Amino acid sequence: MERQIVIEAEGLTKKYGHQVAVNDLNIQIREGEVFGFLGPNGAGKTTTLLMFLGLTEPTSGKVRVIGFDPTRDPFHVKEKIGYLPENVGFYDDMDARQNLQYIARLNRIPDKISAGRIDESLKVVDLLEEVGKKVGTYSKGMRQRLGIAEVLIKEPKLIFLDEPTIGLDPDGTNRMLDLIHSLSREKNITIFLSSHLLDQVQRICDRVGIMIKGDLVAMGPIEELAKKKLGVDKEHYTLEEIYMKYFKEA
Amino acid sequence: MEDHFSSIRFLLISALIVMVGVIIASMVGMDIQEESKGVAKPTFLFLWLFTSTGKLFSFVQFIGFFGPLIGIFLGFDSINRERVSRTLSKLLSQPIYRDSVINAKFLAGAALIAIVLVAIVLIISGLGIRLIGVVPGSEEVSRLVIYLIISILYISFWLGISILFSVVFRSTATSALASLAVWIFFSFFVSLGAGFLANAVAPVSQSGTGMALEVVEKHEKVMRVTSYLSPMNLYNDATSTILNPMRKATKLTFVGPMEQLSMSRFQNPLPLLQSLVIVIPHLISIVAITVLCFGVCYLVFMRQEIRTV
Numbered sequence: 001m002e003r004q005i006v007i008e009a010e011g012l013t014k015k016y017g018h019q020v021a022v023n024d025l026n027i028q029i030r031e032g033e034v035f036g037f038l039g040p041n042g043a044g045k046t047t048t049l050l051m052f053l054g055l056t057e058p059t060s061g062k063v064r065v066i067g068f069d070p071t072r073d074p075f076h077v078k079e080k081i082g083y084l085p086e087n088v089g090f091y092d093d094m095d096a097r098q099n100l101q102y103i104a105r106l107n108r109i110p111d112k113i114s115a116g117r118i119d120e121s122l123k124v125v126d127l128l129e130e131v132g133k134k135v136g137t138y139s140k141g142m143r144q145r146l147g148i149a150e151v152l153i154k155e156p157k158l159i160f161l162d163e164p165t166i167g168l169d170p171d172g173t174n175r176m177l178d179l180i181h182s183l184s185r186e187k188n189i190t191i192f193l194s195s196h197l198l199d200q201v202q203r204i205c206d207r208v209g210i211m212i213k214g215d216l217v218a219m220g221p222i223e224e225l226a227k228k229k230l231g232v233d234k235e236h237y238t239l240e241e242i243y244m245k246y247f248k249e250a
Numbered sequence: 251m252e253d254h255f256s257s258i259r260f261l262l263i264s265a266l267i268v269m270v271g272v273i274i275a276s277m278v279g280m281d282i283q284e285e286s287k288g289v290a291k292p293t294f295l296f297l298w299l300f301t302s303t304g305k306l307f308s309f310v311q312f313i314g315f316f317g318p319l320i321g322i323f324l325g326f327d328s329i330n331r332e333r334v335s336r337t338l339s340k341l342l343s344q345p346i347y348r349d350s351v352i353n354a355k356f357l358a359g360a361a362l363i364a365i366v367l368v369a370i371v372l373i374i375s376g377l378g379i380r381l382i383g384v385v386p387g388s389e390e391v392s393r394l395v396i397y398l399i400i401s402i403l404y405i406s407f408w409l410g411i412s413i414l415f416s417v418v419f420r421s422t423a424t425s426a427l428a429s430l431a432v433w434i435f436f437s438f439f440v441s442l443g444a445g446f447l448a449n450a451v452a453p454v455s456q457s458g459t460g461m462a463l464e465v466v467e468k469h470e471k472v473m474r475v476t477s478y479l480s481p482m483n484l485y486n487d488a489t490s491t492i493l494n495p496m497r498k499a500t501k502l503t504f505v506g507p508m509e510q511l512s513m514s515r516f517q518n519p520l521p522l523l524q525s526l527v528i529v530i531p532h533l534i535s536i537v538a539i540t541v542l543c544f545g546v547c548y549l550v551f552m553r554q555e556i557r558t559v
Contacts, residue, residue: 053343055556079345089336106344150340 003030005064006158006190007052012061014047021047023214025061029192031157034184036205037194038243044214045194046086049160052192053083066158079107082151086162088143092136096127096146099135100153107154114153121152125179141172148179159183161193165200177204202239210243212250218242263323264366267316268373274309275374278302279381294495294519296386297393299378300371301493309374310493313367313401314486315437320366321408322429324359327422328413329551334422339556352413352551356544359409364402371398389522396492396526403536404485408433410543417551436480444476481539488532495519 007029014022022044029035039045050056052065054074063070070077090099097118104114122128125145130138138146144164151159164180165173181204183189195201201208202222209219218225226237229245282298300309307315329352332338342348371394379385386394411432415425448454452468477483496519520528 050556055339055342075345075347078343083340083343085336085339085343087336088340089332089338091337092335103340103344106341106346108345 003032005029006031006066007192008062008064009052010062012048012051012063013059014044014051014056015059020214022051022058025216027209027216027219029190031190032184032188033207034180034191034205035193036201036208037192037211038196038198038201038208038239039194039211040196040247043211045211046162048211049083049162049192049194052160053077053081079154080157082154082156082159084144084147084151084159084161084164086166088147088150090135090138090143090146093134095134096122096131096138096149099146100150103150104153109154117153117155118149121149124152124183125149126175139172141168141175144168144172144176145179148176148183152183156189158190158192161191163195164193165195165197173200180204198239198243208239210246212247215250217246217250260324260362263320267313267320267366268370270312270316271309271370271374272377274307274312275299275377276381278308279378282382294390295382295384296375296378296390297493297495299374299382300394300397301490310397310489311486314404314482314489317401317405318408318433318437318482320363321359321405321410322412322426322433324362325355325409325412326416326426326429328355328359329416330420330422330425331416333420342556348552349548352417352548355413356406356409356547359413360402360406363405363409364398367398367401367405392522393492393495393525397489400485400488400492400529400533400536403533403540404481407481407536407540407543410540410547414543414547414550417547417554436482440480441477441483444473444479447476448473478535481536484532484535488529488536491525491529491532495522495525 005028007027009025009027012022012025012027013020025048037045037048047056051058051063052070054070054077057071065077066080068076091102094102100118100121101111101114104118105111109117119128122131125148127142127145127149130142135143135146148164161180165176168176177200180191180193184191184204193201193205205222207219207221208225210217218229220228222239222242225242229242230237278299281302282295302308329338332341341351375386375394408429412425412429415428416422419425419428448469451472452465454466454469
């Protein structure tokens, strides 16, 4: 059975004045995928995410996210998807549960239901023991995991993660990657993740897209890109090699 | 709003205002007690509690001058703090409309202002009843209620100004300073400037003798119009007219000797409705600038690009 398309962009373009941030982007993401969106800093990754969320209006082109147009109908899109911004912030003088409850209320989830979900998602991200502490005292890794918990509160079908592992130590990074992997496998959540940390993306992503200076230069499963760029019979390859090849050509 | 109540900043400012209010009220109350001994009680004695200048300044003057600070303190970091702590983009990715964020910030602040003001006026009234032993009549109560409404609007205007700055400026320190600068500008420089402008347009000599009546009138007019550029003057004029029924005009009027004679014979307080009629233009102006200020704020916020810093 063909899996449903959850994100579809056609000719998506965003200009800031004369500067083109995203140029004619065409992309299709199917349900249950873990998609890695790669590119150097300032390539337009975050701008693309913001357009998918309806937080920024595209200059031209079409987008559908879970069947809605985020520009026209941001409300429905935001209701069904989770978004973890880069270096997410919390209300530091509240504890983890209060932070999550606030978000749950903004999503109009009744307190009775949200109480259970909060415990469940804190358990998933392994923060149940630290729940009483003020979020201001959390380490970076804990904050990032709390961010995931916050996203899980609304039980989304699709999650956008913007640089989820940036600035984490190796242990924190591993836990984060395992977490993302399990979300995809166990809960069948589609994950769209932007990053420039290639070895990590290689570990968890089914498909990748490489964006350089606003252009999507390549898209597909990693093996396929490797065959195309590095030669058919190469057995050991890394995403980094592929990426650097594209990067030099661009 | 829960946020505001628990913040130390808010507690400090409201404690200060309540304290000063109580001190003024008790001072004035005792003065009134002294003065009215053995004399027939004048009408509207109760309102004196709020308008009498006593030894320093009256409660009404105090609120006119420091009230804006409550508004500024409640609003100056409302949006940019969310930006700095990176919670704004998260907030906006929840299924809420963007304008509900700014509406909530404004309404929560305004509600808080209302609560504080009503509380202070009630405290002073209670104290006043104890001290001077006069129970306010229904007209006095309605005058106080109108005073409260004007004050809430006025302080909400300052709240709007500070929220506007918090939308425009990325740093909380800049927005705080900008709001304070506007406050200082309106409280000192507009009146100064009004004097200068009036002198330039229609010079009046210090001695005032041998002046044509028209020149004095013109001088006064220019000064009044210019000073109304400041919401503070608008507010002061409006509230003192509302709380002082003896005050019959907000502008200087020239009266001949016969008129003076007849006026002193019929020195009666204005009915509430007439006081209201005098200040209606002031009231409309205050509402208009508050709405305008919030409107600008709303528009700027709605169009702003929400990128993480």
